[in-house]
Amino acid sequence: MATNLFEPTIPDLAIVGGGLAGGLVALAVTRARPALSLVLIEAGDSFGGNHRWSWFEGDLEAEAEALLDCFPLTVWRGGYTVRFPGFARRLPASYRSLASCDFDASLRRLLPQQAIRTGSRAIALDATGVTLESGERIAARAVIDCRDFKPSAYLTGGWQLFAGRHIRTDAPHGLAEPIIMDADLPQHDAYRFVYSLPLFADEVFVEDTYYADTPVLDLAVLGRRVAAYAEARGWTGETVGAEAGLLPVLTGGDFVRHRESQAMHGVALAGARGLFSHPLTSYTLPFAAETALAVARAMPIPGADLAALLDARAAKHWRATRFYRLLGKMLFQAAEAEARWRIFARFYRLPAPLIARFYAGRSTPADMARVLIGRPPVPISRGVAALLGKGAPLVQGSRT
Structure with a gap:
């Protein structure tokens, strides 16, 4: 049968979301399987949005390190x-950052x-492809959803x-x-800390961070505090x-019901949307790299099989990170907001190798x-109550 030279090639993989996980x-996949075709679909004008990702050198295995x-x-x-108030420590781990x-x-x-498909917002995903806001349909043999975390009533934290x-x-x-x-700062009804990176002799990155109960991001207030610091x-x-x-x-929830609420038949879930993150630190980079390598090793693969592969990896990751969700419960439900820093101050007195393994999720x-x-x-009575409590649902946040 003759081949129609004008028939468009169907990509082996469509990746929706050009953030860290999707990128x-x-x-x-491009490095491991250069003969395969793929399309990376991003709603914004650039990949990665406007972020800086940082990690400790020991967070990554050799193959993932080579990818980064x-x-x-x-x-x-x-x-x-x-x-912290009354306590400071220098630790020897090497640190890396990517803009x-x-x-x-x-x-x-x-x-x-x-x-490369930037400026292309996806409005529908299914096992055979992606529909864009423009109405364009991109067919694909496998589809993976790497968009941002979607708040869920089935998760707590x-x-x-x-x-x-x-x-x-x-x-x-x-x-x-x-x-x-x-x-060593006013806490403002949360666990607050500032993070500073010397990029060059005359350039510094300063970030003000809060572990807060409510998902309200007041950009004006935080901006003034960063400037004052x-x-x-x-x-x-x-x-x-x-x-x-x-x-x-993340401090808990019903993993199965959450995944069912996110699922689209035959579409794989990865990144933060697939719950591939460190529950307590919210780090995604080590897990994004590991997932990317797993996908590359599996390709080419039918979309349903890729979805099943990542479902299994997500379930394993959820089980493996239970300890960190337990600690998160203690942080949010047992500690008074203004005193949450004491948990971290105690943690940072522990041996450096333990701290390194903690951040790596190992x-x-x-x-x-x-x-x-x-x-x-934290008070023992509050700790017991936290362990027995359900926690607050992770519903939609807001920005002012």
Whole structure:
């Protein structure tokens, strides 16, 4: 039978959502299976949005580290600092950071040009393709949904709110290493800390973060607090970039009912929408890299089989991260908001290797026991009530 040379090729994979999870899937599949065709569909004008992702070097296995090394990274090899009222500590772990503008530029360089579809909002996904807001239909042999987390009444927890500024300072800022957590600050009815990264001698990134009960992001208030923090340290100058966001901190819920509420038959779920995150820190990068590599190893694969593969991985991840959801319950339901910093201050007195495994989501049973033993930083009665309680549903947040 003759082949119609004008018949469009159906992509082997359509990836909806060009954020961290979707971009890494596209890159991993392109590197591992260059003969396959794919399309990366993003509603915005650029991949990755307006974010900065950071992680500890030990968070990634070698293969995942090699995948991230495709991007231009800022690396600090000396160590980092944390600060709390009456206590500060320097830890030796190397730290890495990736700006979304570099993520976008690298994907545009590394992916086939026909794979890039920005400014294309998807309104419907199914096992055979994607329908765009414009009415265009993109057929595909497999579809994976990598869009942002979708609030759910079947999940419980709190929220991580943040607002950051990239400042080009009038004079060298003098900060040599990252300050990952400075909580020696007014808490404002949440667990609040400021995160500072020295990007260049005269450029610093400063982000104000809150573990809050309610998902209200007041950009004006947070912006003023970031500016005040920077000015108090002499970091004045031109703001060359800004970001803000709202992330879920998972403490529990009904995993099966949540997945059923999100499911589209034959469509795979990944990224934060697929619950591939660290429940307590809300980190997604290590899990996004691992998922991307798993998809690349499995391709080519029918869409239904890809959906089943990622469903199984998500269920395994949910079981493996139960300990972190338990700690999140203690944070939000047992600790008074103004005293939540005490939980983290106690945690940061523990051995450095334990802290490293915690952030990587690879805590051992001995680590878990070590975190829990000793005098609890919350009243015992409130701790028991927290463990027995259901928690607040993760419903839609807002921004003002």
